[in-house]
Amino acid sequence: MACAQGADMQDFADKTGFITGGASGIGFALGRVFLEAGMRVVLADVEAPALERAKERLGAFGARVMTLRCDVTDRASVAAARDAAIAAFGNIHVLCNNAGVGTGGRIDTVPPAAWSWLMGVNLMGVIHGLGEFVPHMKGHGEAGHIVNTGSMAGMNGFRGMGPYCASKAAVVSLTESLAGELAGTALGASVLCPGAVNTEFYESRRNAPDAVPPPPANSREGRAAAAGVKLTMEHGIPPAEAAARVLAGIRDGDLYIFTHPEMRGMVEDRYARLGAAFDKAAAFRAP
Numbered sequence: 001m002a003c004a005q006g007a008d009m010q011d012f013a014d015k016t017g018f019i020t021g022g023a024s025g026i027g028f029a030l031g032r033v034f035l036e037a038g039m040r041v042v043l044a045d046v047e048a049p050a051l052e053r054a055k056e057r058l059g060a061f062g063a064r065v066m067t068l069r070c071d072v073t074d075r076a077s078v079a080a081a082r083d084a085a086i087a088a089f090g091n092i093h094v095l096c097n098n099a100g101v102g103t104g105g106r107i108d109t110v111p112p113a114a115w116s117w118l119m120g121v122n123l124m125g126v127i128h129g130l131g132e133f134v135p136h137m138k139g140h141g142e143a144g145h146i147v148n149t150g151s152m153a154g155m156n157g158f159r160g161m162g163p164y165c166a167s168k169a170a171v172v173s174l175t176e177s178l179a180g181e182l183a184g185t186a187l188g189a190s191v192l193c194p195g196a197v198n199t200e201f202y203e204s205r206r207n208a209p210d211a212v213p214p215p216p217a218n219s220r221e222g223r224a225a226a227a228g229v230k231l232t233m234e235h236g237i238p239p240a241e242a243a244a245r246v247l248a249g250i251r252d253g254d255l256y257i258f259t260h261p262e263m264r265g266m267v268e269d270r271y272a273r274l275g276a277a278f279d280k281a282a283a284f285r286a287p
């Protein structure tokens with residue numbers, strides 16, 4: 001069922017998608033799904049060797065694939081990647097602000113450099129993508145769609161995941177605002193909120209700047225948390241399944257794209273707690 005936002009995008013053939021964090025995991029799978037739907041695809045990523053591997057793996061799609069090095073924390077880098085993509089393929093129709101990283105730890109122990117890195121990629125990366133691409137996508141007037149990658153971690157706070165949850169809650173909120181702002185245009189917006197997906201996300205520190213100190217690997221708690229995240233991801237759904245959900249969600253103009261129906265209870269519990277808080281407010285106001 002389509003929601004009340006920009007026109008739904010139905011026709012993917014010969015359209016162009018631009019995917020940040022496109023060299024691996026969910027972003028790479030999105031690229032493959034879009035290519036299979038007949039699109040041209042630009043995979044933008046900070047990790048050059050992973051981009052090379054991605055290009056090789058998608059060799060069968062030939063000149064419909066382009067890879068670009070791009071750091072989403074850097075607005076100028078995003079703008080340069082947009083210009084290079086347009087120069088090669090023309091108008092961009094689907095933007096996936098998908099690059100993301102994770103860092104854990106209790107809120108009062110996370111070092112400022114780790115906060116800056118995480119928010120720089122997960123939140124500012126999305127903001128830079130929207131700032132640089134939305135004017136172009138509105139301007140060309142053709143049907144298009146924006147998919148921001150959030151997470152189920154954006155639907156609730158979790159102990160030990162404060163920075164990540166905060167960044168993803170912000171992405172959910174930004175996308176809700178964006179969808180309202182795009183009403184009446186030829187563009188729609190979705191936020192992808194997966195549960196665990198089997199990617200190398202648990203190793204996202206591989207892209208951290210040197211200033212970000214390593215996690216406390218020598219503590220038993222730190223080692224257990226890292227092992228737990230790895231295990232959860234290894235039991236996650238395949239990235240291709242998440243990507244296929246995204247394609248269907250774009251077609252349907254869905255604002256929220258979920259991949260894990262079994263996590264519904266978590267969101268409903270939160271609503272119940274919010275509802276109870278409103279009940280208290282009502283009781284407080286009552287004469």
Ligand SMILES: NC(=O)c1ccc[n+]([C@@H]2O[C@H](COP(=O)([O-])OP(=O)(O)OC[C@H]3O[C@@H](n4cnc5c(N)ncnc54)[C@H](O)[C@@H]3O)[C@@H](O)[C@H]2O)c1
Nearest residue numbers: 021024025026045046047071072099100151196197199201
């Ligand atoms: N894997 C999961 O269980 C899961 C669950 C929910 C949400 N997500 C989200 O999905 C998205 C994709 O993650 P994934 O699981 O595919 O992990 P991944 O590590 O395989 O992919 C993330 C990609 O982002 C790139 N990247 C990191 N920093 C960047 C930067 N500054 N600029 C450009 N690219 C950068 C990495 O090089 C990598 O290719 C992330 O936003 C993540 O938060 C993942």
